[in-house]
Amino acid sequence: MVVNYPVGVYEGRILSSIGKHVKTIQNFSSGLENHLQNRHNPPMDFRQRQLHNCITRPDDPRLESLKIPVSISGNDPLLHRYPMKITEHVLALMKTDTAVRRQFLPHADENLVLTGQSPDPLDENRYSPVPGLIHKYAGRVLLKVTHRCAAHCRFCFRKRFHNGSETPDHEDFPIGAWLSYTASRRNIREVILSGGDPLMLHNDQIRRILTVFAKIPHVDIIRIHSRILTTWPSRITTTLVRILQKSAPLWFVTHFNTAGELTPKADEGLEKLAMAGIPVLNQGVFLSGVNDEYEGFKTLCTELVRRRVRPYYMHLLDPAPGTAHFNVPAERAVELIRCFRRDVQGYAIPALVREIPGRPSKTPVVSSESQENHLHPK
Numbered sequence: 001m002v003v004n005y006p007v008g009v010y011e012g013r014i015l016s017s018i019g020k021h022v023k024t025i026q027n028f029s030s031g032l033e034n035h036l037q038n039r040h041n042p043p044m045d046f047r048q049r050q051l052h053n054c055i056t057r058p059d060d061p062r063l064e065s066l067k068i069p070v071s072i073s074g075n076d077p078l079l080h081r082y083p084m085k086i087t088e089h090v091l092a093l094m095k096t097d098t099a100v101r102r103q104f105l106p107h108a109d110e111n112l113v114l115t116g117q118s119p120d121p122l123d124e125n126r127y128s129p130v131p132g133l134i135h136k137y138a139g140r141v142l143l144k145v146t147h148r149c150a151a152h153c154r155f156c157f158r159k160r161f162h163n164g165s166e167t168p169d170h171e172d173f174p175i176g177a178w179l180s181y182t183a184s185r186r187n188i189r190e191v192i193l194s195g196g197d198p199l200m201l202h203n204d205q206i207r208r209i210l211t212v213f214a215k216i217p218h219v220d221i222i223r224i225h226s227r228i229l230t231t232w233p234s235r236i237t238t239t240l241v242r243i244l245q246k247s248a249p250l251w252f253v254t255h256f257n258t259a260g261e262l263t264p265k266a267d268e269g270l271e272k273l274a275m276a277g278i279p280v281l282n283q284g285v286f287l288s289g290v291n292d293e294y295e296g297f298k299t300l301c302t303e304l305v306r307r308r309v310r311p312y313y314m315h316l317l318d319p320a321p322g323t324a325h326f327n328v329p330a331e332r333a334v335e336l337i338r339c340f341r342r343d344v345q346g347y348a349i350p351a352l353v354r355e356i357p358g359r360p361s362k363t364p365v366v367s368s369e370s371q372e373n374h375l376h377p378k
């Protein structure tokens with residue numbers, strides 16, 4: 001279903017001042033909507049094939065054959081609320097990497113829901129003037145172009161999307177309304193494609209989205225946030241990179257939480273992006289039992305830099321339901337960053353931030369100078 005976004009008097013004036021250009025974009029976008037909404041005769045596409053091979057049940061024999069223990073049964077209601085989805089690539093990592101297991105295997109601890117946890121912990125729906133578009137920070141909009149991910153991270157603050165109840169399919173999203181909203185606000189300089197994982201879209205869909213938003217004169221930068229290099233790195237094909245490269249200036253933001261996720265396949269993808277001249281940043285989340293130990297965190301950041309990826313942000317966990325077992329206290333995260341600062345070059349040090357609904361930007365997490373001399377790595 002297409003939602004018609006009502007264009008008000010103010011927006012109408014701006015739209016007419018942008019004039020023909022916007023009309024061209026809108027015409028192009030309605031073609032895009034048709035394309036995205038054409039669900040007749042769908043072939044078995046690459047996403048379906050990818051899902052076909054995914055592990056979606058705790059009693060999948062592939063887990064057993066690798067001797068990977070799971071703490072819930074196949075009938076646990078948790079799996080209806082937050083379905084399990086693990087790619088074969090992630091499964092191979094799980095064989096030896098307990099930090100990867102912890103991020104992707106459903107766990108009985110997820111049944112513990114605390115006061116203050118919310119399905120929409122960042123209050124994104126409040127900042128969504130058009131369905132799927134978040135305009136929270138001045139100067140940029142974020143588009144949730146799909147709710148699909150290659151694999152489901154158990155700590156995700158948008159895990160409410162995983163069971164498909166909120167929005168069943170990305171084809172229902174109003175691309176034209178996103179475009180009108182962005183084109184009519186000259187202060188929007190950057191468009192972020194997020195999700196889900198935007199690289200779950202087809203190449204053709206990605207190309208069309210990038211093309212129409214790049215035509216808006218005041219949009220300087222397009223940014224893509226994707227965890228695909230951890231979950232399904234072979235998705236970064238030469239063809240896809242060419243599409244991204246044509247939309248310059250485009251920035252690519254990866255989501256690696258541990259050095260173990262920097263596999264040879266991920267390296268291949270990063271190399272393709274680097275050779276195409278696409279700047280790559282990483283943002284991760286501090287997670288208990290995953291990356292809250294000093295040497296592991298240091299290895300992640302230094303290995304990213306070796307691969308020409310700038311560690312950009314480390315986030316504190318957002319309070320989504322059933323994620324308390326992942327929480328790293330702010331003091332511990334501050335301690336890790338501070339000790340790290342003493343050991344490595346500045347550009348390897350990510351900023352420690354948390355998102356607080358209602359704030360005009362991410363909030364830096366710092367502690368008082370008086371603590372500095374008392375904190376040491378574990």
Ligand code: SF4
Pocket residue numbers: 148149150151152153156157158159195196197227255
């Ligand atoms: S890939 Fe990103 S959006 Fe998808 S489950 Fe993981 S953290 Fe969430």
